[in-house]
Amino acid sequence: MESSPFCRLVREALTTLELPYILKNCAHGTLRNRLEFREKYLSHLSSSRQIIGTLLNKEIVKLPFLIDENTGIEISESADIVKYLFDTYKIGDTVTESLADYSTDGATDGHMKIM
Helix, strand or coil, X not given: CCCCHHHHHHHHHXXXXXXXXXXXXXXXXXXXXXXXXXXXXXXXXXXXXXXXXXXXXXXXXXXXXXEECCCCEEEECHHHXXXXXXXXXXXXXXXXXXXXXXXXXXXXXXXXXXX
């Protein structure tokens, strides 16, 4: 799902690490794609998600889902995927920063000064 914030985290990690990837979208309401996903990867869903999907008669799909053909790993959950990607493919130190690391000290009033 292109608009999913969880999928975005994975795409950002892939881009940061400059890894080529193939993105296959599985939008809400696209039953054909969801059925295909479920046939191939049902075993990767947690048992509770499988049970809920059966009870609700819905096609529960867990996204994002990464298949790494280099290592053969198939993994879901954005935090697990991002950790796996950095543990497997990063070279050297990684800079971690957040909005809290930035300052507007010295900026003039007309330049988006944070109060």
